[in-house]
Amino acid sequence: xxxxxxxxxxxxxEECGKDRARLMDVVNAVQKEFGAVxxxxxxxxxxxxxxxxxxxxxxxxxxxxxxxxxxxxxVIRLCNDIVDKMxxxxxxxxxxxxxxxxxxxxxxxxxxxxxxxxxxxxMCDQAPAALINDMVFTYLSSDKAREIVKELKKHNDPxxxxxxxxxxxxxxALVRSMVHNGVRKKGPVIFAQREENGGLKKALSMxxxxxxxxxxxxxxxxxxxxxxxxxxxxxxxxxxxxxxxYVICNADEGEPGTFKDRxxxxxxxxxxxxxxxxxxxxxGSDEGILYLRAEYAYLYPFLQEMLKQRRExxxxxxxxxxxxxxxxxxxxxxxxxAYICGEETSLIxxxxxxxxxxxxxxxxxxxxxxxxxxxxxxNVETFCCVARIIEKGAAxxxxxGSQGSPGTKLLSVSGDCASPGVYELPFGVTVKDLxxxxxxxDVRAVLVGGPSGQFIGPEMFDxxxxxxDIPTGGAVVVFGRDRDILKTAxxxxxxxxxxxxxxxxxxxxxxxxMKQRLDDIIAGKGEPADLDYLQELGETTKLxxxxxxxxxxxxxxxxxxxxxxxxxxxxxxxxxxxxxPTFDIKSALSDGEGIAGRKSVIxxx
Numbered sequence: 268x269x270x271x272x273x274x275x276x277x278x279x280x281e282e283c284g285k286d287r288a289r290l291m292d293v294v295n296a297v298q299k300e301f302g303a304v305x306x307x308x309x310x311x312x313x314x315x316x317x318x319x320x321x322x323x324x325x326x327x328x329x330x331x332x333x334x335x336x337x338x339x340x341x342v343i344r345l346c347n348d349i350v351d352k353m354x355x356x357x358x359x360x361x362x363x364x365x366x367x368x369x370x371x372x373x374x375x376x377x378x379x380x381x382x383x384x385x386x387x388x389x390m391c392d393q394a395p396a397a398l399i400n401d402m403v404f405t406y407l408s409s410d411k412a413r414e415i416v417k418e419l420k421k422h423n424d425p426x427x428x429x430x431x432x433x434x435x436x437x438x439x440a441l442v443r444s445m446v447h448n449g450v451r452k453k454g455p456v457i458f459a460q461r462e463e464n465g466g467l468k469k470a471l472s473m474x475x476x477x478x479x480x481x482x483x484x485x486x487x488x489x490x491x492x493x494x495x496x497x498x499x500x501x502x503x504x505x506x507x508x509x510x511x512x513y514v515i516c517n518a519d520e521g522e523p524g525t526f527k528d529r530x531x532x533x534x535x536x537x538x539x540x541x542x543x544x545x546x547x548x549x550x551g552s553d554e555g556i557l558y559l560r561a562e563y564a565y566l567y568p569f570l571q572e573m574l575k576q577r578r579e580x581x582x583x584x585x586x587x588x589x590x591x592x593x594x595x596x597x598x599x600x601x602x603x604x605a606y607i608c609g610e611e612t613s614l615i616x617x618x619x620x621x622x623x624x625x626x627x628x629x630x631x632x633x634x635x636x637x638x639x640x641x642x643x644x645x646n647v648e649t650f651c652c653v654a655r656i657i658e659k660g661a662a663x664x665x666x667x668g669s670q671g672s673p674g675t676k677l678l679s680v681s682g683d684c685a686s687p688g689v690y691e692l693p694f695g696v697t698v699k700d701l702x703x704x705x706x707x708x709d710v711r712a713v714l715v716g717g718p719s720g721q722f723i724g725p726e727m728f729d730x731x732x733x734x735x736d737i738p739t740g741g742a743v744v745v746f747g748r749d750r751d752i753l754k755t756a757x758x759x760x761x762x763x764x765x766x767x768x769x770x771x772x773x774x775x776x777x778x779x780x781m782k783q784r785l786d787d788i789i790a791g792k793g794e795p796a797d798l799d800y801l802q803e804l805g806e807t808t809k810l811x812x813x814x815x816x817x818x819x820x821x822x823x824x825x826x827x828x829x830x831x832x833x834x835x836x837x838x839x840x841x842x843x844x845x846x847x848p849t850f851d852i853k854s855a856l857s858d859g860e861g862i863a864g865r866k867s868v869i870x871x872x
Contacts, residue, residue, distance in 0.1 A: 273311055275300060280315035287316050288638065290326055290620030294333055295561075295601055303337040322621075329622040329768075331385065331604030332561045339374045339381035340423055343415075344398040345407075348387040348523050349758055350681045350744060355408070356395040360384075362409035366416035379423050380416075386606065386762060387523040388562040391681035391744070392449045392688045399425040401564045403446050436533050441569040448530045452704065454675040454691030455667060456655050457535060457648065464537075464582060466654035470545045471590050473657075478549040479505065482653060485661035486673050491517060491609075491646030492716065492740030493815070497653065500643055503633035505550040507641035514546045514555040514595075515637060515644045517614055521560060521606040522717035523762065524742035527677035528647040530689050532559075532566055535651060536573050540597060542650030544583065545657055547595035550643055555597040558614050561604045570599060606766040610815045611644040613768070624768055625814035648677055648741070669695030672733035676741065680705045682714075683747035698737065699728040707745045712752050712831070717742035718759035719819035721826035722752060752831050753838075756823035757785050763820035774817030777808035781824055788838055795839055798828055 270278070279296045283289035293312055297304050304312075304327045313320040327333045345351075345360055363382055364370055374381040390396035393405035402425045404415065418428045432438035433447040450458060462468075470478050483498030504512060516539065520528040531539055543555045559567060574597055577583045587593045605623045607613045612626035615637050636642025645653075652674055656664045665673040672694035678701070681687040685706025692701070702710055712722050715732070716739040723730070723737070730737050746752065760782040769775045781804055787793050805821030812818050828835065856867050 272301070272305075272308060276308060276311045277315055280312065285316055286620075287318055288618070288620045290316065290318075290323065291600060291603065291617060293620075294323070294327055295603055298333050298603075301337070302340065303334050305335060305337070309335070325622050326620070329605065330561075330602070333603050337378070339379050341379060341400055341419055341425060342381045342383070342398075344383055344385035344388070345371075346386070346388045346390065346394065346396050346398075347384040348391065348394070349755055350387075350391040350524065351394040351396065352758075353682060353750075354394040358409045359395050359397075359407045359412050362412035363416065366413045380419060385562075385604070386766070387521065387525075389520060389526040389529045389560070390446065391524050391526055391679065393447060394681070398562060399428075402426065402429070403444055403565055404428075405445050405447075436569065439569055441572055442533070442566060444565055446529075446533075446565075448534060449526075449688030450530060450534075450691075451680075451686055451688040452690040452692060454693065456664070456675045457531065457538070457651050457677060457691050459655075461538070461655065462658060464541055466656070466658035467541045467544055467582065468588065470548055470657045471588055471593065475505065475549045475551065478545060478657060481661050482549075482656060485652075485656045485664040487649070487652055487656060487664070488672070488734060489646055490648035490652065490676070490740070492522070492719070492738070494734045494738060497645060497649055500633060500645070501546065501549050503631075504641045504643040507634045509641045511554075511638070511640045512550050512552040513637045513640055513642040514543055514550065514552045515611075515614065515618065515642055516543055516555065516557045516647060516650055517609065517611060517644055518563070518647050519558050519560040519602055519609045519614060520647070520741075521562075521609045522719060522740060522742050523759070524679060524681055524714065524717045524744045525740065526679045526681075527689050527741045529563060529566075531647050531651060531677075532563065532570065536570060537577075538651045538654050539647055540574065540577055540583070542652070542654040543597060544587065544595050545653055546643060546645065546650060548587075548593060550641070552643075553594040553596070555595065556618055556637070557597055557599045558608070558618060559599050559601050560608075561602045564601060567599060567601060574599070606762075607768050607814070607816050613814065614644065615642065622768075624770060625816075627813060646740075668693045669731065669733045669735075671735040676732065676739070678732070678739070678743050679741050680743045680745065682743075682745035683707060683710070683750070684745045692732075694733040695731050697729055697731050698723065701732065701743065702728065702745065705745070707747075709748045710745055711748045711750050712746040714742070714744040714746070714755075715739045717744075718762060718823050719815070721822055722756070722830055723826070724830050727830065752827055753785065753789055753834050756827050757782060757789060759823040760785065760820070763816065763823075767816060767820070768814075771812045771814075771817055773808045773811030774820065777804055777811075777817070778820050780804060781808070781821060785824055788835060791838060791840060793835070793839055795836070798832075798835060801825075802828060 309323040312323050395407040396405045437444040479501050487497045488494040585594045600618050608617045608623040613623040617623045632642045668674045675691050678690045764778045767774050805825045808821050809818050
């Protein structure tokens with residue numbers, strides 16, 4: 268006999284220790300079990316965790332992968348990122364709709380299959396791609412879409428459609444993924460031969476202060492995009508008041524066009540866990556959290572098993588490597604689909620079982636982070652660099668890369684190029700050399716750093732990828748000669764409008780107004796003064812927003828105004844009548860004509 272909703276929720280909450288901070292785990296489990304977190308389920312969860320119902324509902328309503336309404340037993344989430352569109356996702360979408368007999372955002376009449384769009388799922392190098400439940404389907408075509416639906420109609424089990432395994436650990440029994448790693452270039456830091464846990468062994472022979480000094484001497488800066496010095500962040504966290512400290516790894520790489528962390532999580536997870544453990548030792552923490560984006564849930568069982576094996580080897584848990592009193596363990600917090608959780612304070616909110624709302628800074632996480640305790644939040648790639656720095660020494664690390672940006676950078680390259688994938692290259696490589704490396708010809712533009720970065724044209728291809736010239740968190744999207752850069756910028760603005768948490772007026776309203784004005788220009792209704800308007804509004808939005816989303820969301824427009832201004836100017840038309848091209852006289856008169864019951868006798872055209 269199947270358990271009742273009440274009993275299942277009770278069991279889930281007890282498994283999570285009835286810990287209010289584990290609310291994300293609870294609602295994720297309920298969603299997976301029942302296809303929704305219903306109103307009744309919210310009441311039961313609130314009762315079991317002794318919290319207000321509104322706290323549960325606020326979480327369910329915030330995350331894209333959670334829903335109060337029942338979805339199909341199978342949910343097809345088709346990625347409609349820019350790169351997927353460049354690769355023909357529109358025809359794939361049409362095939363899914365025709366074969367299922369429903370439109371996007373709908374569920375089949377029998378309640379079995381839901382079809383919807385989703386933003387970037389970290390598969391731009393093998394687009395078009397989709398998540399079907401937790402399974403990733405890559406290199407889709409309209410024919411493949413039809414085949415998938417035909418198979419689902421037979422058994423409604425995505426796992427039975429599994430046709431091939433990807434390379435490396437994608438073929439592991441706990442992963443069984445079609446994803447391929449796509450590592451095109453291995454560098455000396457992340458994808459090099461190394462001594463197993465060599466960094467951790469060396470770190471435990473040093474004092475925590477010495478470890479931090481070594482990281483500082485290596486001049487390691489955060490690889491997530493902001494570039495804050497890692498050693499300094501650790502120093503602040505260690506010195507902060509608080510008996511309990513936390514290490515959090517940000518594995519929520521939601522920036523469209525980024526997928527490098529996916530490969531690290533699949534193949535270099537040991538290096539990541541080693542780096543997190545070193546971080547815990549350095550700042551005086553015994554607990555780490557790996558925040559894994561929901562789109563990478565297919566890696567969750569595998570990563571859990573790898574953590575278990577490290578515990579069995581004495582590399583996690585109590586008395587690590589036989590060192591009495593050196594304790595550190597890691598738990599995985601699964602997200603639920605929210606781009607803004609890539610921002611560190613939003614990520615902390617999510618780890619605490621809250622909406623992924625940004626927190627006001629100061630205080631910074633180093634002083635008051637997870638559960639109000641000092642917390643260091645670092646990117647996946649950053650922790651990997653730490654482990655190698657301690658293993659090989661700061662001097663070794665600083666010999667790689669450029670003067671102001673030591674080390675290597677993992678670049679996720681996609682778009683109009685012959686060899687999309689992950690490249691580990693020393694900082695200081697020119698954009699021109701990178702384009703040659705990836706087989707990109709006749710390039711119109713390159714988006715460096717994802718939509719929160721900048722569009723650059725050929726006149727800037729001699730610039731170098733480093734913190735002091737062209738910085739990036741890792742995303743590089745190549746656009747060929749025939750691509751419409753302004754329409755692309757508009758689509759990225761739509762992404763930011765959708766992903767804004769809505770807290771700040773400049774971000775909530777500013778992004779909408781910028782997109783509207785950009786669309787007017789694209790439609791031929793613009794005028795030169797619009798560029799000044801967009802520039803001023805973009806700068807105001809950046810200045811007035813409290814988190815990284817609003818502080819970078821105007822970049823698709825601001826960087827194209829700066830670097831592709833002729834694309835705007837060619838859309839402006841001379842208006843001999845001196846009328847504002849965005850003013851529609853017929854529309855303005857329509858209400859009056861309706862009241863008068865007749866057409867205007869002045870404006871008859």
